[in-house]
Amino acid sequence: MTRPLRLARVRRALIVAPHPDDETIGCGGLVRALVRQGARVDILVVTDGKASHRNSITYPPRRLIHARARETRAACAVLGIPAHRLTMLGLPDGGLTPLARPAATTIARATARHARTDLICLPDPTDAHPDHRAVARACAAPFRHARRLFYLVWPRSGQAPGRTHHLILGRDRALKDRALSRHRTQLGAIRDDPTGFTIDPATRRRFTGPVERYRAAPK
Numbered sequence: 025m026t027r028p029l030r031l032a033r034v035r036r037a038l039i040v041a042p043h044p045d046d047e048t049i050g051c052g053g054l055v056r057a058l059v060r061q062g063a064r065v066d067i068l069v070v071t072d073g074k075a076s077h078r079n080s081i082t083y084p085p086r087r088l089i090h091a092r093a094r095e096t097r098a099a100c101a102v103l104g105i106p107a108h109r110l111t112m113l114g115l116p117d118g119g120l121t122p123l124a125r126p127a128a129t130t131i132a133r134a135t136a137r138h139a140r141t142d143l144i145c146l147p148d149p150t151d152a153h154p155d156h157r158a159v160a161r162a163c164a165a166p167f168r169h170a171r172r173l174f175y176l177v178w179p180r181s182g183q184a185p186g187r188t189h190h191l192i193l194g195r196d197r198a199l200k201d202r203a204l205s206r207h208r209t210q211l212g213a214i215r216d217d218p219t220g221f222t223i224d225p226a227t228r229r230r231f232t233g234p235v236e237r238y239r240a241a242p243k
Contacts, residue, residue, distance in 0.1 A: 026237060029189040031057055034171075036064045037143040040135065040163055042155040043117060044073040044096040045207040049231045050175035051145050052103055052200035053193040054238075058143075059104035066141075068111045068134055069096055070159050075117035076210060077220035083209065089114070091209050098206040102199065120158035131162035141170050148174040148239060150183065172241035177231075187237035194234075201232040 037058050041047040047055070047067050058065050073092035074085045083091065093112055100110050113134055120127045135144070146163050147156035156177065176185050193200060204223075205211065212222050223231065 026187050026190040029054070029173075029191045029238060031061065031063075031143075034058060034061075034063050034143045036138070036141045037066070037145065038135065038138045038141045039065065039067045039145045040131075040147070040159060041067065041069045042120075042147055042153070042159045043071050043076075044069050044092040044112070045099070045204070045210050046147065046156075046177060047096065048099050048103065048200060048203045048207065050147065050177055051173075051236060051238075052099075052203050052232075053191055053196045053236045054145060054173075055103045055105065056193075056196040056199055057191065064109075065105055066109050066111070066138060067100060067105055068113065068138075070113050070115055070131060071117040071120065071155060072112075072114045073117050073209075075119075077214045077217040079219055080214050080217040082216050083214050088209065088214075092207075095207045095209060099203040102203040102206060118155060121154045124158075127158065128162040131159060135163050143171045143173065145173045145175060145238070148176040148185075150180065151176055152178040152180045152183075173238040174241065175236070175238055185237070186239060188240045189238045191236045191238070192234065193236065197232060197234055201228075204228065204232060 039047055055065055072089045074089050077083055097107055115127055147160050149160040179185050210223050214220055
């Protein structure tokens with residue numbers, strides 16, 4: 025059984041997203057709850073998102089990178105995050121594992137600028153996507169003394185996601201779905217790449233359900 029997520033003491037929070045859209049999928053409701061109580065929320069998006077549609081002619085890499093950045097700014101605005109609280113590192117989507125040490129160093133330096141953060145929300149180290157696992161590893165050291173929450177976007181096959189806390193979204197559920205709708209390239213707007221990634225209706229319902237669940241890192 026999970027416990028309600030208590031946020032009353034959080035004044036500064038950092039959300040780390042491996043890809044543009046993970047900030048909304050993983051913890052859009054959490055962002056809204058923190059913004060509502062007056063907490064400072066910074067969002068760090070690690071990769072450029074260009075790997076979602078590798079074979080599109082209408083969206084070659086440069087156009088797709090710009091589109092995904094624009095979509096992320098729009099989604100964050102819906103969640104109440106101004107542009108100056110959003111940082112996009114632009115590391116290669118799908119390329120964090122091959123880069124290994126250089127990517128980890130870049131991520132660690134970017135997160136270290138938020139050393140006074142009360143709460144950091146990260147992708148779960150057990151996530152099926154290698155970029156998510158790489159980001160989780162890179163962020164571990166700088167935040168050993170901060171409260172850490174892990175969100176799981178892509179469970180491994182047969183994985184029982186062990187969560188410790190939950191957040192009931194209530195009225196923020198519709199707002200989270202509205203923020204996700206800003207990520208148009210991930211919702212079927214790109215039609216000339218049949219192998220490209222698309223959030224289908226069933227997955228969208230899972231991403232925007234009434235409850236967000238997290239795993240708290242041991243203190």
